[in-house]
Amino acid sequence: MGAAIGAALRAGGHDVLWASEGRSPATAERARAAGLHDVGRFERLRDADAVVSVCPPHAALDVARAFAGRSALFVDANAVAPATARAAAALHARFVDGGIVGPPPVEAGTTRLYLSGDEAPAAAELFAGGPVDARALDGGVGAASALKMTYAAWTKGSAALLLATTEVADALGVGDVLREEWRESLPELEERLARARSSADRKAWRWAGELEEVAATFVSGGQPEGFGRAAAEVYRTWRT
Secondary structure (H helix, E strand, O other): OHHHHHHHHHHOOOOOEEOOOOOOHHHHHHHHHHOOEEOOOHHHHHHOOEEEEOOOHHHHHHHHHHOOOOOOEEEEOOOOOHHHHHHHHOOOOOEEEEEEEOOOOOOOOOOEEEEEOOOHHHHHHHOOOOOOEEEEEOOOOOHHHHHHHHHHHHHHHHHHHHHHHHHHHHHOOOHHHHHHHHHHHOOHHHHHHHHHHHHHHHHHHHHHHHHHHHHHHHHHOOOOOHHHHHHHHHHHOOOO
């Protein structure tokens, strides 16, 4: 996602920097393919005019801290709870809360970036001319994260429930019967299950952290945290 967002910014005419220090060869290849400018050491990113943070949820605050005290516009586009976004905002004079919905942007019409905070329109303008549909929201810092979290609660949470359900059915010896019943009464679930498994095989390690943020979001909205924590546990233990 990070490399694709960088490529989208380049499509809008911006010079996009990244630091290869400590990163994997696979990450370096994605950045090269996206046309990003490697500055080598992380410290050299701190003079950028704007920073767009796209990282696993557990690292979001660490990245925000790394750029604290700078004058750059900091756009936190991570899958975190509103409270986490507000904690990051406290570290920056110019901060925009963001939430990405959709796949890595390759073409227009697939990916939305919701933005909130006083400078949300300025952040949205960074993406003009590229494939990302950047939309400024009312509601201040936390609004974009709230939208992302409630969206993920259903998409990734329901996928976790589907995965766990089939695991239980198999463990109790009725998996084949359950899948046959689904074919008759809920035929769409077979395709959804295949997508859930494919995604979990590749992304479960990251989604566990995201569903923990969903749990925190539910608590802030007066709902039980158990939905998010259970889904997080499904992903945390997936195929391990």
